[in-house]
Structure formats: C-alpha cells, structure tokens
Amino acid sequence: MDAPTTTSADNGTSGGGGDWFTPRNKPTSTPDNEPGTAEGRRPAVIRPVGRQTADPEAPTDGAAAPPASTTDSANTGVPDQERGSPEAIAGPASMPPPTASSPAASSPRPAPTPVTPAPAPFASATAPPAEPRVPAQRPAPVSSPGPARSAPDTEASPDAVLIRRAMAEITPVADKVTSYFYALLFVRHPDLRSLFPAAMDTQRDRLLRALLTAAEHIDNTDVLVDYLQNLGRGHRKYGTRAEHYPAVGECLIGALSKYAAGVWDAEMEAAWVRTYTTISQVMIDAAAADELRAPAWWYAEIVTHDLRTPDVAVVTVRPDQPYPFLAGQYTSLETPWWPRIWRHYSFASAPRSDGLLSFHVKAVPAGWVSNALVHRARPGDIVRLGPPAGSMTVDHTTDSGLLCLGGGTGIAPIKALVEDVAEHGERRPVEVFYGARTDHDLYDIDTMLRLQQSHPWLSVRAIIDQQAHQQLPDAVRAFGPWNEYDAYLSGPPGMIRSGVDALRDIGIPSERIRHDSVEELVAAGS
C-alpha cells in the first residue's frame, strides 16, 4: 500500500472524497520538520492563471493523456500489489536507466536537482503520489483522523468554502478532469512529459488527487503541512523541481475552470491560486531542506535473490551509500526494466550493521515491477530506492506488548519489528500471527520460528486459511486479552480492514492500532 503513510486509527472504510484520494490518517510528523508552515510563510507571488484561449481538447487516449483510471489497476490490470502501492509518477528524466548488471552503483550519481525557493507564478506541487516520508523519528501514535476530516463549512475559511464548492462540482467527473489536466500539462509543457512513466494508465491521476486532497484540507494546517512536506521530499526522486510547480498550477486551474464552469468565477480562481501557492511553497521548502541532508534517491545493487516459492522472492540489496530507516518503514523501488515506475516495499529487516536491505516481493498477475523483481532480477542488477516512509514503527518509550498480524508478504515489516525489539534488548511480549492461504505460502515461517526459538518473549502462530477455516483477523479473537498491547497489521487491504475491525471489537483502542495506508493498498489494486 504504497503510499501513503502508515498507521492509522481509521479502518479506511469510512469517509471519503468521492473518487479522489483522501488520506484519512494524519501523516506522521518528523522531528526535523522544516521551520515555517503554510500559515506562517508568505505565499509566493503568483500570477493568477485564467482560462487559456487555446483549449486543447483533452485527448482521452494517446501518449500525452491515456484514459483515466480511478484505481491504479482499473484500466490496465496491473495490480501492482507489489507491496502495495503504485506510487509513482514522475521519475527524473535525466536518470540514466541502469541496465542489468551494470555497475551503476559505482557510477557517479547525477547531481541532485537544485530546488530553489518558490518561484514566482504559481508555486505549487507536482505529482504527489501520497507518500509521506518519515525518516528517523519516533513512532507516532495514530490518532488523528488526518486531513480527510474536513471542517464543516460553517467553520471553514472563505477560501476553503470556495475550494469545496469547486470540488463538489468536479468530483462526479473526476476522470474527465484528470484526463484534461494531464493533457493540458503535456501539451503546454511537453518537457514535463519525460518526468512521468511512459505508461501512465495506472498512476497518472495521483498528482491531481494529491493536489486536490491538499487543497480541500487547506484549513487543517497542522496535518496538511506534514503531509505536504512529506510529499515535497518524496518528489525529489521524480526530478521535480521548483520551476515545475507553476506549470502544474496553471494546468490545475485550467482543468478546474473547465469542469467547474458552473460555479467558477474570479473569486473562486483567486482562492485556488492562493491555495495552490501555499501548497507548493510548503512542498518546495521541504524539498530544498531535504536536499541538504539526503540524496533524492539511492542506487542499490542486488546481492542475493532467493526464490522462496514460485512467485515470492526475498531480494537483498546493497545501497550505494548509507540508507537510514526505521524497522516497520517502507521505501519506493524502481527497477531498470520499468523506468520511472516506482513500487513500495517494506524493509524486511531492522537496520543491519552491514547496511544491506531486504524486501519480500510477490509476483502478482500483470504486476510489472513485481514480476521483474521475482522472475528477472539477478544479483548484480541495480535498482533505485526512494527515501524511507511510514510510521508503523515501534515505540521504544513504552513497554507495551506488540500484537502483530502479518498476512502473506505483509510478514516482511513484522519480521523487522521483531528484530527491532530484539535489538533494543527489551523483554516486552511480542505475539505474531502469520497468515497464509496454504502452508506453501508460509515462505518465511522458518525464519520466524528461529526468531521464536531465540527470544522467549516472542510467540509466533501460523494461521493457514485452508486449515483454520478462517482468516487471520478472526483467528486473533480466540487469543488474548490484548488490552496491554499495541497492534501492528500488515498485509492485503481486506486483511487490514477486517483486522482493524476485529481488534477494535476485542477492545484495542484505535490509537493503538498501526498499519500502512489502506488507501494506498486499495489504490495499488492489491
């Protein structure tokens, strides 16, 4: 579930923003948040962008703007279950696609793209697949409902009221808005086309969705600033630069003014321009600050490739420079075979002294990246990694027990969490429920049982659907009590949803339940 974020007190089934992506969980804040917020910062000077006289017909097909999709796999059949999320959008045009077995890891890294403070007209976001990045940080309890909860209009700022009025107008025609937005973007700014994957069908609406999501929650400053800072940082790997933001803003207004024509006027346009300027300023500033302390991406060489089942591989890579992350987080990964297509995978181990990183990859039908990683990748191949993200991490300030549910390859981050607890030398109970459809699918049970043997505080139970005649979340109900435990869930979206429900039913409060974003899993078509 790529994207976004991790953890949540919400089961992801409530609320919503129509077809638009709506993060329901507060993205975790980082301890090193840049100073300045959308509120405190002077918005960039902007040039209101009106409708253009040339009104390129939005192609609904073709290279510039393939047909819209509301879910990532809907149109292409690319489930991208990879780990979840089809994050994705733009990759740097300048990236030299590393070829298989090429020594890219030792080749010079392209200079980081300079990200300058907000440019004049329209400073705003580019292609944000919701990918909050949470580098080294304390785990955040997940209690905030996040930006999805809009204040009622009675409490909303005048700009927020106007933004929502436009959103209400365009939501029923979301696909058309998306097609038109990208058509405008690529027709007016063909240089930006190369930042996006050649086949965008699965992912192309993520930029627009994230922008609209942010705009809709412009009043929710605390949550929004974190969200946007994460987006800004996460977009460095796509080659997004400050000067791209005005182009995106201009096309955003172009698409909105066309499809919200019934309610659109100068006042509404001014509200969108102000909002977009604020959004983009936060993203640009976050990217610029991040550039001073971390690369935009890492090259990593595959050092081992262990095919555990016909469709699951454990892939271990060596990054070209230190890669700081926390157990329970995930990263985005691009293969040399599908340039600019990024997928999310959790780290399957806690940080290791040798710096190696492992991922559990299941090849899913028509999953481009996952099939390449399972069936084509070999030691010596070079992949690219984005920054770490996610906040499904262990809170070492408490001694609560950990109740962990790992379904299928969702066991990967659970294993990392167990190792993390072990390394901290704590004696807190950790109870792992490892779910699989058949016993052949329990590809990592030996590792988990070895860990259990070494650590008396760890208990591992395998729940095999076929044998238990029930799925993982139901099995947990038979055990407990769990009132002294924090819960961690990782697996397919259906498992997360029913798992959250089951855990709430047995009395675990929402704020003690952590998982990666269900929206991302669903968006991934998992």
Ligand SMILES: NC(=O)C1=CN([C@@H]2O[C@H](COP(=O)(O)OP(=O)(O)OC[C@H]3O[C@@H](n4cnc5c(N)ncnc54)[C@H](O)[C@@H]3O)[C@@H](O)[C@H]2O)C=CC1
């Ligand atoms: N590879 C990685 O690093 C990570 C993968 N994931 C996600 O984990 C999933 C793994 O897929 P598979 O291995 O094919 O798992 P799977 O589809 O075989 O399911 C594993 C187990 O989860 C439970 N489950 C599945 N669907 C359920 C539902 N609707 N309700 C209740 N329980 C359900 C069942 O007990 C099942 O045996 C993918 O969606 C992936 O995106 C999540 C985190 C990390």
